[in-house]
Amino acid sequence: MHLSSAPLVIGIAGPSGSGKTTLAHGILERIGAEKIAFLPHDAYYRNQDEMSLEQRLLTNYDHPDSLETDLLIEHIQALKAAQAVDIPVYDFKLYTRSPKTLRIEPRPIVLVEGILIFTELKLRQLFDVKVFVDADADICFIRRLKRDIIERGRSVDSVINQYLSTVRPSFIEFVEPSKRFADVIIPEGGLNSVASDMVVARLRGLLADR
DSSP states (O other): OOOSSOOEEEEEEOOTTSSHHHHHHHHHHHHOGGGEEEEEGGGGBOOOTTSOHHHHTTSOTTSGGGBOHHHHHHHHHHHHTTOOEEEEEEETTTTEEEEEEEEEOOOSEEEEEOTTTTTOHHHHTTOSEEEEEEOOHHHHHHHHHHHHHHHHOOOHHHHHHHIIIIIHHHIIIIIHHHGGGOSEEEETGGGOHHHHHHHHHHHHHHHHHO
16 A cells, blocks of 8 residues: 555553543544554453463563563564554463554554653654543443453453552553653543544644644
8 A cells, every 4th residue: 555655653552441442442433443553552462372371360461571672663664664564462361472463554543552661761752643542440440341241251350350460560660751852732532522622623733634
């Protein structure tokens, strides 16, 4: 696909359960998925095939080291150069990568979403617009609990233990400090229709300018 100019690269960060994915899907729906290359950071969790399931369960998935961010950076740079990429597909029930990959074609907008995308300088420098989705900690936990039980087959105890041992400490150490790098901070995420409308309108304007 030939792009007349470099794509607009948007980053959506925020704590787990804040509504990042809701906002991202709203942007995809309202601007058009055919105009957006969507790269979720959690697709880039490292492959753990050589580890037992018990060992995989001990990984801190809220720490930057759990993600292959260098590969994400390579993929963004390739898309900016109008080259298609094959992104990983992560199996959240087996805690490792699936053998499958997903082909992503170049598009006028590259949309990247993840809790830790503003913590890495090299990645942060690739974003033209940085959005941080914020929400109260209790709301984030309830949303995460429901998602992990329904979508990922987790037990209540395992979600609570992970939240207390890794999610909350990593939020305090990595996610919360990265908020200062955002251009826009949205409370309540995708449920904040006024803020969502403003982001979509701004992206449409930037897209038209290009």
